[in-house]
Amino acid sequence: MFTELNHCFRLRRRPTGRVTEADLEYVEEPIPAIGPGQALVRTLYLSVDPTNRIWMSEMRSYIDPVPLGAVMRGIGIGQVVASEREDFPVGAIVTGLTGYQSHAVIDDATDEMPYAVLPEPLPAPLSMFLGALGHTGITAYLGLEDIGRPQPGETVVVSAAAGAVGSIAGQIAKARGCHVVGLAGSDEKCAYVTETLGFDACVNHKAADWRERFDAAAPDGVDVDFENVGGEIMDHVMNRLNYGARIVVCGMISQYEASSGENAWGGQLSIGQLIMRRASMRGFVVLDHADRFPEAIGYLAGLLGEGKLHPEETIVDGIEHARDCLNRLFEGSNRGKLLLRVADAELPVPATEVAAATA
């Protein structure tokens, strides 16, 4: 029925360091024919996430490693183009684990997570459902709401501050009246974080004197650390915690490229500071909290409607660039949410209304 091909990436080898062609191979294959209980989705946007790098490894994780030979797992948004399911009619815009491919089959028997149909009319542009109003924005919201619990006047530190999760976390903390200090990988990113996102300060973690600059930017110590990076940045922040501080362990991207073995993350952290400062540290995985997504999206859409949230995206055209895109996260050459635009919708997409409509 479909004469075009499925453009996809298959995992051939578990990478060490940057992902190469030998690790993640781009292939073109026939699009599978669907049967009863299935629907075919054309991917429109693919989210490129740091955690994809973990999924390629064999480390002990919250989800099984992607098997060698399989299409690479990834979160996407697509449109149903053929269907034998009443709940996923042709034309519906859906989100789920589409994978690194142009066409995915919805099949409850094999899907690792259920697909969801996006609301009609869409309260914002499609791509935003993978960014500010998608899993990255929701991660920022839940991490702060459940673990960070920032109070007005407290100092909140956000690493990878110019990135997808960090940019939203810092803006939420600002909206809550906190003194917000970001860390980012260039002076240009830091200028964007303060001037556009409204953080109070941002420290270039590649500057030789970044520790001194950080101490000057957070003179009253740290009440909440929204941790996206780990390693020496996290360790320095841990040594500046205030009494009762909370560390939101969201991500440890500085460690992911070393994650080849079962438990490969190393590095020394000043865990003893949790005792000295009666501080707490808790990890979480956004995918565990699907029941909270409407609450989070409602809050984020509200901030958007009030003009308090700048939803930055870096969009790259073409599924064939997925591997390079993934590497960009580790080079730091993205700003805000990194996405691939895989295809334009063939069928009409439900009209977009302004974000304020959902507030």
Ligand SMILES: NC(=O)c1ccc[n+]([C@@H]2O[C@H](COP(=O)([O-])OP(=O)(O)OC[C@H]3O[C@@H](n4cnc5c(N)ncnc54)[C@H](OP(=O)(O)O)[C@@H]3O)[C@@H](O)[C@H]2O)c1
């Ligand atoms: N717990 C959860 O449920 C959950 C959900 C989503 C994401 N996360 C985590 O949140 C973090 C951010 O994810 P994201 O999607 O928003 O990515 P992102 O911040 O948009 O992109 C990653 C950024 O990390 C920084 N980075 C990369 N390698 C680094 C290193 N060695 N040292 C310091 N900084 C480095 C780079 O920024 P600079 O140029 O500024 O250094 C890069 O732009 C990741 O750790 C991710 O795993 C967790």
